Amino acid sequence: MRQRxxxxxxxxxxxxxxxxxxxxxxxxxPIISSYELGERTGITPGQIRKDLSMFGVFGKQGVGYDVxxxxxxxxxxxxxxxxxxxxxxxxGNLGQAFLRYGADRQREILSRExxxxxxxxxxxxxxxxxxxxxxxxxxxxxxxxxxKKLDLKIMILTVPAGAAQEILDRCVxxxxxxxxxxxxxxLTVPAGxxxHHADFTLQLESLAYYSRExxxxxxxTNIESGTD
Amino acid sequence: MRQRxxxxxxxxxxxxxxxxxxxxxxxxxPIISSYELGERTGITPGQIRKDLSMFGVFGKQGVGYDVxxxxxxxxxxxxxxxxxxxxxxxxGNLGQAFLRYGADRQREILSRExxxxxxxxxxxxxxxxxxxxxxxxxxxxxxxxxxKKLDLKIMILTVPAGAAQEILDRCVxxxxxxxxxxxxxxLTVPAGxxxHHADFTLQLESLAYYSRExxxxxxxTNIESGTD
Numbered sequence: 001m002r003q004r005x006x007x008x009x010x011x012x013x014x015x016x017x018x019x020x021x022x023x024x025x026x027x028x029x030p031i032i033s034s035y036e037l038g039e040r041t042g043i044t045p046g047q048i049r050k051d052l053s054m055f056g057v058f059g060k061q062g063v064g065y066d067v068x069x070x071x072x073x074x075x076x077x078x079x080x081x082x083x084x085x086x087x088x089x090x091x092g093n094l095g096q097a098f099l100r101y102g103a104d105r106q107r108e109i110l111s112r113e114x115x116x117x118x119x120x121x122x123x124x125x126x127x128x129x130x131x132x133x134x135x136x137x138x139x140x141x142x143x144x145x146x147x148k149k150l151d152l153k154i155m156i157l158t159v160p161a162g163a164a165q166e167i168l169d170r171c172v173x174x175x176x177x178x179x180x181x182x183x184x185x186x187l188t189v190p191a192g193x194x195x196h197h198a199d200f201t202l203q204l205e206s207l208a209y210y211s212r213e214x215x216x217x218x219x220x221t222n223i224e225s226g227t228d
Numbered sequence: 229m230r231q232r233x234x235x236x237x238x239x240x241x242x243x244x245x246x247x248x249x250x251x252x253x254x255x256x257x258p259i260i261s262s263y264e265l266g267e268r269t270g271i272t273p274g275q276i277r278k279d280l281s282m283f284g285v286f287g288k289q290g291v292g293y294d295v296x297x298x299x300x301x302x303x304x305x306x307x308x309x310x311x312x313x314x315x316x317x318x319x320g321n322l323g324q325a326f327l328r329y330g331a332d333r334q335r336e337i338l339s340r341e342x343x344x345x346x347x348x349x350x351x352x353x354x355x356x357x358x359x360x361x362x363x364x365x366x367x368x369x370x371x372x373x374x375x376k377k378l379d380l381k382i383m384i385l386t387v388p389a390g391a392a393q394e395i396l397d398r399c400v401x402x403x404x405x406x407x408x409x410x411x412x413x414x415l416t417v418p419a420g421x422x423x424h425h426a427d428f429t430l431q432l433e434s435l436a437y438y439s440r441e442x443x444x445x446x447x448x449t450n451i452e453s454g455t456d
Contacts, residue, residue, distance in 0.1 A: 010269050015433035037297035042236050077437070084436045094329065097322035101412070101428065115432050131322035154432060155440035178439040180431055183331070196431050203408055203424050204343050204382060205243035205386065208312045209305070210422035211406040 033064035080114035090159035161185040261292035308342035318387035
């Protein structure tokens with residue numbers, strides 16, 4: 001049977017499952033229940049079973065999932081079972097920080113997981129040719145050529161807000177379909193192209209909920225609606 | 229009635245609802261249905277109604293939610309109806325990028341929403357006293373004093389992995405209960421303290437799913453389980 005398109009929220013949870021599974025020593029714990037996976041991800045066991053069943057992945061009733069098989073399935077579903085080459089545009093403070101962060105992660109986990117940082121691009125001539133962490137900085141003008149040559153599948157945008165749309169359009173024209181955008185701006189994309197916004201503000205806002213005393217939180221969750 | 233503790237996944241969705249509501253011109257669209265809110269957030273209308281009902285917030289049957297009231301309720305639930313002071317520790321590349329990013333966002337949205345970046349801390353004496361965007365850099369030794377004086381409720385950790393746990397412990401000892409951690413390391417925290425990990429890798433991994441042709445995605449979602 002062919003399945004319908006999987007909702008984005010489900011896809012976004014898969015890396016979290018994979019992360020937890022990757023941390024498990026299979027020799028000591030070859031099987032994981034949806035309950036345990038729930039404990040370690042903060043997602044309900046029912047939701048986890050539902051998410052995985054969307055990809056035709058089912059655990060053994062009353063036993064759980066085979067950790068190493070489930071890991072393999074998730075890598076395959078996420079296309080992380082082969083190398084996914086990543087580029088970055090905009091080598092300012094954030095771009096440089098990201099490249100160094102990416103290099104640290106690559107040593108730990110990225111290389112295992114299929115993501116590979118391959119190139120950075122900038123307009124500033126003084127930055128061209130520099131190496132930052134594992135990658136070289138190329139001129140933006142060479143982007144179309146290098147997207148093809150290096151098979152860049154995901155582009156990280158750490159450019160100023162005003163430049164983001166134009167850079168994205170140029171990447172899309174060269175065939176890139178997936179972006180992680182750090183520029184605080186809404187981007188317009190054609191169908192079939194995916195942009196994730198790395199929005200720290202949303203994370204800070206949900207943290208605000210936890211920033212006061214727990215007693216206070218509990219009291220304040222009891223709010224009567226003013227909408228009816 | 230008193231309600232049970234709200235699941236973290238629900239709390240994490242609230243800022244997304246608030247974001248969408250903040251973008252609506254209330255004069256032209258005073259009411260929003262859970263269907264519209266779903267279209268704009270990617271979350272199902274049923275889930276939205278369930279999330280909001282956990283806080284006693286209900287829409288009018290067949291009509292929807294009053295945008296401006298719902299906005300107010302969400303701000304109150306998230307404690308963003310008063311100033312939430314934020315500090316940052318570690319003024320390296322990432323810390324500096326974050327401070328500049330925070331300042332840009334503050335002009336647009338943060339100040340309205342209650343979050344206020346107030347201070348940065350570093351060990352490096354050459355950085356002490358510098359101003360980066362809107363804040364001053366103080367020595368880490370003055371953290372306990374300034375957490376109290378400036379009423380810092382959320383701390384952003386942009387320190388090296390090896391320093392994160394110690395810095396967190398010192399902040400916790402001074403009463404901070406909420407952290408946004410950028411260091412690629414697991415942190416141990418006492419009950420009642422909340423750490424969000426700003427993990428770009430998870431975002432990149434879910435992007436990998438979208439990085440190939442759509443046809444390919446659809447074909448590959450049909451995977452038979454090997455676990456049973």
